[in-house]
Amino acid sequence: MKTTNQFNLPDVIVSALTRDTYDPGDTTFSVTQLIDSPRIGILQQSHDSDIERDVVDLIWSRFGTSMHNMFEDAVKGDEYITEERLFYETQGCKISGAIDLQEKTPEGLIIRDYKVTSAWSVIHGKSEWGNQLNAYEWLVRHVKNVPVAGVEIVAILRDWNRRSAETKADYPQSPIQIIRVSRWTEAEQDAYMDERIRLHTEAEKSFFMGDPLPLCSDEERWMKPTKYALKKGKNIRALKIFDTMEAAQQSLETKDDSHHIQERPGEYTRCEQDWCRVSQWCDQFRGKE
Numbered sequence: 001m002k003t004t005n006q007f008n009l010p011d012v013i014v015s016a017l018t019r020d021t022y023d024p025g026d027t028t029f030s031v032t033q034l035i036d037s038p039r040i041g042i043l044q045q046s047h048d049s050d051i052e053r054d055v056v057d058l059i060w061s062r063f064g065t066s067m068h069n070m071f072e073d074a075v076k077g078d079e080y081i082t083e084e085r086l087f088y089e090t091q092g093c094k095i096s097g098a099i100d101l102q103e104k105t106p107e108g109l110i111i112r113d114y115k116v117t118s119a120w121s122v123i124h125g126k127s128e129w130g131n132q133l134n135a136y137e138w139l140v141r142h143v144k145n146v147p148v149a150g151v152e153i154v155a156i157l158r159d160w161n162r163r164s165a166e167t168k169a170d171y172p173q174s175p176i177q178i179i180r181v182s183r184w185t186e187a188e189q190d191a192y193m194d195e196r197i198r199l200h201t202e203a204e205k206s207f208f209m210g211d212p213l214p215l216c217s218d219e220e221r222w223m224k225p226t227k228y229a230l231k232k233g234k235n236i237r238a239l240k241i242f243d244t245m246e247a248a249q250q251s252l253e254t255k256d257d258s259h260h261i262q263e264r265p266g267e268y269t270r271c272e273q274d275w276c277r278v279s280q281w282c283d284q285f286r287g288k289e
Contacts, residue, residue, distance in 0.1 A: 002052045009055060017058045021065075024096055025085055031097035031139070034196040035131040037220040038203035039213045043278035046207070051277050060158065064116040067156055068100060071114060079104045086139045091197050097139045101154075108147030111136050116156045119164070122172050122179065127219065129153050131192070133181045138189040153179040215284050218268075222275070226266040232259050 005014055024030045033041055044051070068083070075082045081102040088095050101112040113133060115121075133151035140148055160175035184192070203214050228248035229238035232255075239259075242248040248261045270276045271285045279285045 001048055002050075003058075004052055004054045006054050007056060014055050017055050017062050019062075024098075025087065026094065027087065027096035028093035029095055029197065029200055031095070031132060031135045034095070034193070034200060035128055035135060037216045038200045039216050039282070039284065040220070040276060040278060041200070042203055042207050042213060043281055047278055047281050050281075053277065060116060063158070064114070067116055068114055071101070071154075075101070086143045088139055088142045090142075091194070091201070093197055093201065095139070095193075095197070097136050099136050099140070102140075105149050108149035109140060109144075110150045110152060111140065111148060112152045112154050114154045114156065116158055118159050119157045119161070119172055122155050122157065122177050123170060129179070130181050134184045134189050135193060135196075137183065138193050141186065141189075148183070151181045151183055153177075153181060155179055212283075220270070221268040222270040224266050224269050227264045229262040229264055230255070230259060231262050238262070 003014075003018055009017075072082045081099075081104070083098060083100060084102065085096055085098040099111055100114045103110040103112070111133060113129075113136070115129070117126075133153070137148045137151055140146065155177040157172060157175045157177065160172065164171045165173050199214065205211075206213055225243070228242045228245050230240045230242065230248055230251050231238050240251065241264075242251065245261070245263075252259055252261055267273075268285070271279045271282070276282070276285075
């Protein structure tokens with residue numbers, strides 16, 4: 001991967017931002033790989049030398065690493081296990097996952113993962129958090145054979161706003177949120193991990209055979225659906241947002257002629273806003289499938 005410095009930052013800042021100590025160890029797939037799109041993972045590997053990123057794009061990733069290090073250094077006592085990477089072999093693959101924090105309780109381990117994220121993510125939730133933490137519980141169950149009492153996200157909100165916390169009922173009241181994640185049954189965890197391993201393994205076989213890669217799902221592409229805004233005159237703010245044109249039309253029929261409907265087209269946010277670094281080589285995105 002090529003790193004650029006288009007804002008001419010000093011060398012010491014560039015060095016700090018480009019330092020990467022991540023090491024998945026001797027593993028076929030990490031948990032973070034498995035829960036993400038097989039297509040994206042393979043395209044990232046095959047185009048690694050072509051991908052460009054600017055050093056400023058690394059700021060939040062390195063900020064997250066710094067927060068991890070701060071919490072890790074603060075851990076004292078035998079009741080905590082910090083930054084432990086577990087390995088488990090199944091279906092001919094070695095799966096690994098690094099768990100940020102495990103707390104020993106009489107009822108079992110509480111698994112925690114640190115996330116530097118946005119307030120929006122906490123308000124609306126992220127399904128990948130549940131996937132990741134249930135995958136970690138799957139690892140703990142198979143490797144350690146000890147009970148798990150709970151799985152949690154420790155969310156550090158980089159854009160938290162005190163005024164919003166004071167004025168909005170649904171806004172996080174603190175810049176650090178502990179989010180209890182729903183746990184699946186053991187059968188559900190096993191089925192999910194079996195399926196993810198199968199999808200990634202088959203995708204790699206397809207790539208080496210020159211066959212088409214599996215398509216990303218709408219969820220993996222962060223699809224934002226089309227919405228319909230009821231507006232009055234030239235006001236910027238919508239009176240109400242609807243999921244369907246039919247619902248918006250029904251509401252419009254109760255209003256006077258100064259009201260109208262504005263369509264807000266949906267998009268594949270991850271692809272179109274360049275959150276996916278390989279979209280330019282992706283025939284799914286280029287073909288708008």
